[in-house]
Amino acid sequence: KQEVTQIPAALSVPEGENLVLNCSFTDSAIYNLQWFRQDPGKGLTSLLLIQSSQREQTSGRLNASLDKSSGRSTLYIAASQPGDSATYLCAGSGGSYIPTFGRGTSLIVHP
Amino acid sequence: DTAVSQTPKYLVTQMGNDKSIKCEQNLGHDTMYWYKQDSKKFLKIMFSYNNKELIINETVPNRFSPKSPDKAHLNLHINSLELGDSAVYFCASSSPGTGNTIYFGEGSWLTVV
Numbered sequence: 001k002q003e004v005t006q007i008p009a010a011l012s013v014p015e016g017e018n019l020v021l022n023c024s025f026t027d028s029a030i031y032n033l034q035w036f037r038q039d040p041g042k043g044l045t046s047l048l049l050i051q052s053s054q055r056e057q058t059s060g061r062l063n064a065s066l067d068k069s070s071g072r073s074t075l076y077i078a079a080s081q082p083g084d085s086a087t088y089l090c091a092g093s094g095g096s097y098i099p100t101f102g103r104g105t106s107l108i109v110h111p
Numbered sequence: 112d113t114a115v116s117q118t119p120k121y122l123v124t125q126m127g128n129d130k131s132i133k134c135e136q137n138l139g140h141d142t143m144y145w146y147k148q149d150s151k152k153f154l155k156i157m158f159s160y161n162n163k164e165l166i167i168n169e170t171v172p173n174r175f176s177p178k179s180p181d182k183a184h185l186n187l188h189i190n191s192l193e194l195g196d197s198a199v200y201f202c203a204s205s206s207p208g209t210g211n212t213i214y215f216g217e218g219s220w221l222t223v224v
Binding site for chain 1: 142151153201205210211214215217
């Protein structure tokens with residue numbers, strides 16, 4: 001059964017920093033990995049989806065990578081802004097295609 | 112138009128009551144899910160339906176019963192509510208046609224008093 005771990009649990013950085021959020025998963029036979037953003041009191045917004053055949057995906061200042069052999073994915077945020085403050089969750093789907101979530105990284109970007 | 116919509120958004124009810132949360136998706140997706148997010152913000156799958164058929168049912172008490180009248184709807188009915196049922200319940204949907212990207216509703220905040 002897929003297990004997903006995210007580190008760090010919380011991160012506070014000054015505006016403008018480049019930062020990396022980490023996600024590890026136990027089952028290398030992963031079907032896809034998805035990164036989400038959750039704002040307080042809100043639902044989840046999909047940021048990036050990486051299929052098992054892909055190595056990375058980019059959207060604006062976000063870049064997500066997938067390394068199945070090491071069981072890791074990273075979300076890189078360039079030039080962070082206060083508006084990036086949120087909880088970031090990764091979810092890995094295995095053979096059942098049911099996404100299993102990590103516990104998230106709570107990010108604060110302060111001006 | 113909202114892709115995945117849930118009602119109600121907020122629900123406060125007494126222990127022992129029965130309540131339902133409705134979910135509808137207008138994305139034409141084949142698969143719908145219910146997730147529970149606890150006070151520690153951990154999201155855990157409860158149910159998954161594919162084309163109206165149950166394909167996964169994690170260790171959820173029998174008091175929780177999903178109903179899928181058609182492919183676009185997956186409702187969650189909860190009997191004999193307990194204090195521990197207080198959480199945020201998220202509905203979601205996905206389809207192979209969109210790479211199985213999962214889309215979430217805004218959540219339903221359930222408080223049992």
